[in-house]
Amino acid sequence: MSEIEAKPKPLRWGIIATGNISIKFAKDLLVDPATRDATDVAHRIGAVGSRSIEGAKAFIHKLETDPGTSTECQSQLEACKTYGSYDEVYNDPDVDVIYIGTPHPMHYANAKRALEAGKPVLCEKPFTMSLSELDGLIKIAKDKNVFLMEGVWTRFLPIMYRVQEIIHSGKLGKVRRLFADFSIDFRPDEHPYSWRMIDPALGGGSLLDMGPYPAVWATMLLHHHPDNTSKKPPTLVFSHQTIYARSGVDANTRWLLEWEDVGQALCVTDMTAHGTHHGCVIVTCEKGDLILDGSIARPSTYHIIMRGEDGPSADDVKETFEVPVPAGVGMCYEADEVYRCIKRGEIQSDRMPWEESRMVQGWFDHIRATSGASGTG
Ligand SMILES: NC(=O)c1ccc[n+]([C@@H]2O[C@H](COP(=O)([O-])OP(=O)(O)OC[C@H]3O[C@@H](n4cnc5c(N)ncnc54)[C@H](OP(=O)(O)O)[C@@H]3O)[C@@H](O)[C@H]2O)c1
Known part of the structure; x- marks a missing residue:
């Protein structure tokens, strides 16, 4: 095969929302x-679709004038189609796959229309507002034989593979517990009610927006652990949400998961108080700890601290390792997964299977139903 023939054919993305x-x-x-x-x-x-044609054009202009955009990419962007509706993107024969970046209450309707138009879909997290909506989408994907995936990009980062390998190898001994915290003080009182983190109609609250991140570390490190031989989902032992009085969404959420043969995960989200970047995820094992630093969505540093026979001491040595994303934010890895799945003719990803989106969506349904946060269901 010649070099030219060997070049992969570009996947043409239609972006929904700007x-x-x-x-x-x-x-x-x-x-x-x-x-x-x-x-x-x-x-x-x-192609790019927005609720207004001006929005779509402004999006492309922003990309074209970004200092990081190369001349080659600028000419690529000049050829990009701009639409003042989402439907035109779903129906464009020159679009191979749809990316959905609308607020979560719109995900179901957007993904449904895209799938019905026969287009593969990568949809931002959280996938939908409820498990029943998600099941509706999965049914359409199966009926139409079209690819569908939730965009939990952290799953595909090189650091996730590295940390999984360490925890699953047993090098640190059996897992005891995991703590995962995604908390940012967004100062919601200083924002208008119409901000999507506050307004229940836009899926407001910390859990739905931030919860997929503690959930992804718990899932990848504990649910996928070789000790979880049955691959049984964990028990949701308890949960608590503090309600943000202004709109009735959750200001913060805590929930505890227990995998019978592996360990426990305590997951935390908060939109009213910062969490630490020094230990956004801590995995405590029999012989030592693995600690991730940075934003929980894309940490680039991890530490390993092995304990002595008598437990933790000031002499324990902390080794530090860096696994940076070489270029970009790191969402490119999930895009690569979509490329490969579509090329292989698959309708779901092994790395981000529907069943695991269903598991997490089920936790969120349960947590929200029991706390009475607004926008449930
Ligand atoms: N993967 C991640 O790291 C990550 C990070 C942040 C957010 N997210 C997820 O991505 C989604 C969007 O978040 P975002 O931060 O990009 O939100 P955003 O900045 O508010 O953008 C949402 C876009 O959706 C479109 N839209 C359609 N109907 C709308 C409505 N009724 N109100 C407001 N906007 C509407 C708008 O685009 P047009 O006007 O062009 O139609 C708007 O610009 C959420 O589900 C969120 O959870 C993921």
Whole structure:
């Protein structure tokens, strides 16, 4: 095969919505896959859909004028189609796959229309507002034989694979417990009620927005642990939500999961008080601890502290390891997964299977139903 023939055919993405995360995702699509040693994938932004044509054009302008955008990517963006509706993107024959970056209450309707138009879908987390909505989407994906995946990008980061390998190898002994905290003081009182973190109609509250991150570390390290031989989901032992009085959504959430043969995970989210970046995830094992530093969505540093026979002491040595994302934010890795799954003709990803999105969505349904937070169901 000649070198030209060997080049992967670009996957043409249709981006739905032009907010904060869509820009980050789009920028990552423009990152040269060679920077992450991926020679089998290629991405293009084929079209952008917004509720207004001005929004779509402004999105492309923002990307074109970004100092990080190369001249080659600028000419690619010039060819990108802009639409003042989402439907036009779903129905564009030159679009191969849809990325959904709308607020969570819109995910179900957006993904449904895209799948019904026969387009594969990568949908931002949280997948939907309820398990029943998610099951509806899975049914359409199966009926239409079309790919569908929740965009929990942290699953695909190199550091996730590295940390999984260490914890699952047993090098630190049996897992005892995991603590995962995603807390940021967003100062909600200083925002208008219409802000999506506050307004129940836009899926407000800490759990739905931030909860997928503690959940992904608990799932990848404990649910996937070889000691969980039955692969049985954990018991949701208890949960608590503090209600943000202004709108009735949750200000913070805590929930405890227990995997019978592995250990416990205490998960925390908060939109009213900061958490630490020095230990956003702590995995305590029999012989030592693994501690992740940085943002829980994309930490780049981990430490290993082995304990002596008599328990922790001031002499315990802390070893530090860096696993940075070479270029971009790191959302490019989930885009690569979508590329490979579609190329293989798969309708779901082994690394982000529907059953695990269902498991997490089920926790969120239960937690919200029992606390009485607004926007439930
Ligand atoms: N993976 C991650 O790291 C990550 C990070 C942040 C957020 N997220 C997820 O991504 C989704 C979007 O978050 P975001 O921070 O990008 O939100 P955002 O900045 O508010 O953008 C949301 C976009 O959705 C569109 N939209 C459609 N209907 C809307 C409505 N009724 N009200 C407001 N916007 C509407 C708008 O785009 P148009 O006007 O162009 O239609 C808007 O710009 C959420 O589900 C969130 O949980 C993921």
